[in-house]
Amino acid sequence: xxxxxxxEQTGSWLxxxxxxxxxxxxxxxxxxxxxxxxxPGWASxxxxxxxxxxxxxxxxxxxxxxxxLFMDMDTIEPMDKQVLMERHLISxxxxxxxxxxGLVVSPDETCSAMINxxxxxxxxxxxxxxxxxxxxxxxxxxDSELESVVDFAYSPRLGxxxxxxxxxxxxxxxxxxxxxxxxxxxxxxDPIVRGLNKIGLTVRGLLGEGTEPSGxxxxxxxxxxxxxxxSTIIRRLHHLVxxxxxxxxxxxxxxxxxxxxxVRDFVGRSFGILTHAYTLSSKxxxxxxxxxxxxxxxxxxxxxxxxxxxxxxxxxxxxxxQKIEQTLLGPExxxxxxxxxxxEKLKDAVIER
Amino acid sequence: MKCEVCGEVxxxxxxxxVVDGEVKKWQLCETCASxxxxxxxxxxxxxxxxxxxxxxxxSVSDGEKVCSTCHLQRSDFTKTSRLGCQECYSLFSKELxxxxxxxxxxxxxxxxxxxxxxMSAEIAALQSDLQDAINEQHxxxxxxxRDEIEILSPGDVSAQARSGEDVDEA
Numbered sequence: 001x002x003x004x005x006x007x008e009q010t011g012s013w014l015x016x017x018x019x020x021x022x023x024x025x026x027x028x029x030x031x032x033x034x035x036x037x038x039x040p041g042w043a044s045x046x047x048x049x050x051x052x053x054x055x056x057x058x059x060x061x062x063x064x065x066x067x068x069l070f071m072d073m074d075t076i077e078p079m080d081k082q083v084l085m086e087r088h089l090i091s092x093x094x095x096x097x098x099x100x101x102g103l104v105v106s107p108d109e110t111c112s113a114m115i116n117x118x119x120x121x122x123x124x125x126x127x128x129x130x131x132x133x134x135x136x137x138x139x140x141x142x143d144s145e146l147e148s149v150v151d152f153a154y155s156p157r158l159g160x161x162x163x164x165x166x167x168x169x170x171x172x173x174x175x176x177x178x179x180x181x182x183x184x185x186x187x188x189x190d191p192i193v194r195g196l197n198k199i200g201l202t203v204r205g206l207l208g209e210g211t212e213p214s215g216x217x218x219x220x221x222x223x224x225x226x227x228x229x230x231s232t233i234i235r236r237l238h239h240l241v242x243x244x245x246x247x248x249x250x251x252x253x254x255x256x257x258x259x260x261x262x263v264r265d266f267v268g269r270s271f272g273i274l275t276h277a278y279t280l281s282s283k284x285x286x287x288x289x290x291x292x293x294x295x296x297x298x299x300x301x302x303x304x305x306x307x308x309x310x311x312x313x314x315x316x317x318x319x320x321x322q323k324i325e326q327t328l329l330g331p332e333x334x335x336x337x338x339x340x341x342x343x344e345k346l347k348d349a350v351i352e353r
Numbered sequence: 354m355k356c357e358v359c360g361e362v363x364x365x366x367x368x369x370x371v372v373d374g375e376v377k378k379w380q381l382c383e384t385c386a387s388x389x390x391x392x393x394x395x396x397x398x399x400x401x402x403x404x405x406x407x408x409x410x411x412s413v414s415d416g417e418k419v420c421s422t423c424h425l426q427r428s429d430f431t432k433t434s435r436l437g438c439q440e441c442y443s444l445f446s447k448e449l450x451x452x453x454x455x456x457x458x459x460x461x462x463x464x465x466x467x468x469x470x471x472m473s474a475e476i477a478a479l480q481s482d483l484q485d486a487i488n489e490q491h492x493x494x495x496x497x498x499r500d501e502i503e504i505l506s507p508g509d510v511s512a513q514a515r516s517g518e519d520v521d522e523a
Contacts, residue, residue, distance in 0.1 A: 033439065035439070036439075037438075038422065038423045038437060038438045039423070039435070039436065039437055039438055041433070041435050041437065042423045042424075042425055042437035042438065118435070140465070143465070144468070147467050147468055147469075148468070151467070151469060152467055153438075153439040154466075154467050154470055155439070155442060155462075156462070156466075156470065156474070157461055157462060158442060158453075158461075158462055159462025159464060159465075160462075160465075161439045161442055163435045163436060164434055164435050164436075165434075165436065165449060165452055165453055165456065166434075166456050168442075168453070168457075168462075169457065169462045169464060170462070170464040170465065172464070200458070223456075224456065224457045224458045225457065226453060226456075226457035226458065226459060226460065226461070226462060227457050227458035227459020227460065227461060227462075227463060228458045228459070228463065228464070229463050229464040229465075230464045230465055
């Protein structure tokens with residue numbers, strides 16, 4: 001399997017044929033380190049290289065990573081790193097690394113492992129919608145398979161030991177990607193974000209750490225990893241995300257009843273610009289795609305599949321655009337390519353008049 | 354949210370203090386935070402404030418604590434917020450305690466236990482039961498426990514417990 005094969009698909013977590021409502025996708029990751037080995041930040045280059053060489057075949061031999069692909073951060077192109085970041089398979093920290101760091105990913109992208117990022121291993125599972133319970137089962141199985149071939153750094157008191165104390169314990173971070181245009185239109189996102197922060201949840205933008213929310217996309221994840229079991233963390237997050245999606249549904253209803261013209265204007269302008277523009281920046285496209293998605297969900301726009309909406313989220317990002325065009329593009333060229341791809345994908349879409 | 358001191362201006366600074374091992378959080382406005390002696394222009398990380406608060410102060414003559422495995426120094430951690438190896442957790446355990454307390458729900462792991470650790474915990478429990486059985490002269494029970502330990506971990510029956518064999522066979 002090659003990287004180009006991955007690009008032919010959207011990643012099973014985004015290729016859902018059914019609408020997953022305001023929950024786009026869910027991810028769970030586990031941070032693990034190898035017993036007796038110095039953490040990646042303090043290990044010598046030789047040690048990192050040796051550990052990566054040891055872990056790579058072990059990972060690729062696990063049932064969870066059957067027929068997987070390995071990508072060496074030393075040899076892959078910067079453009080490919082960008083593509084992997086946009087697909088949430090690697091972090092910006094891993095992308096900046098070279099020899100001794102890499103990614104092992106299953107053909108459908110549901111299971112993956114980053115080698116020598118902040119920790120020796122970051123295992124990840126991802127799926128469309130909010131099926132956190134199943135994801136926990138999948139990642140637990142993945143972790144148990146791995147545990148039968150390597151020993152992890154673990155202390156009975158502090159659990160799995162990680163490079164940063166903020167991950168110690170379960171090493172588990174679960175995150176859910178939500179589309180919240182209703183709450184944003186009513187100016188109700190901020191109080192919810194503040195409330196979530198107060199109870200130990202983090203809210204980030206589409207591309208994770210350090211990104212501002214755009215396109216009404218928000219990622220909610222747990223912050224605490226010590227003192228709560230994996231299932232408690234997952235249950236709590238699931239419960240709170242369900243509350244937020246309840247607020248979003250309610251907000252959509254209210255905004256449609258009280259400010260229908262504003263909603264129709266947002267949807268109509270989004271549709272109009274996306275289907276007619278010849279240049280679109282990444283931020284503008286994301287914001288307009290939010291209006292398009294809302295329009296589809298309100299049945300104001302027809303002949304667009306959920307799959308297309310999700311595809312557009314990925315394909316309009318800089319790395320993917322350049323990969324499709326098979327060449328490095330300057331910002332202006334990217335904006336033209338982005339607008340063209342969107343126009344083509346939406347050529348059959350119709351808006352209710 | 355309004356500042357918890359003046360109650361007038363919106364709070365933009367979150368202050369976390371550890372007093373006698375107890376973590377207190379305050380929401381302050383910039384003016385009140387400055388009056389309390391915090392320079393809000395230079396952001397202070399949680400690590401800077403909390404790391405080391407639970408430890409004994411380093412006297413100058415001691416020099417800086419250094420991990421013998423990875424050579425990470427205390428100041429490396431305050432700079433990067435990352436530890437160098439699993440041994441750092443033991444070396445800096447006192448300094449880490451308040452930080453972990455402020456960051457997490459609890460100070461003990463209550464989640465998954467790796468299989469090899471489960472085994473050693475199970476064996477340790479059986480060893481202790483075996484010792485009790487020997488002390489109380491329940492030799493049949495002792496023999497059963499010894500066999501169980503032998504199955505879980507061949508050759509791991511402790512020397513003390515092994516001496517129970519003679520009695521068992523008598």
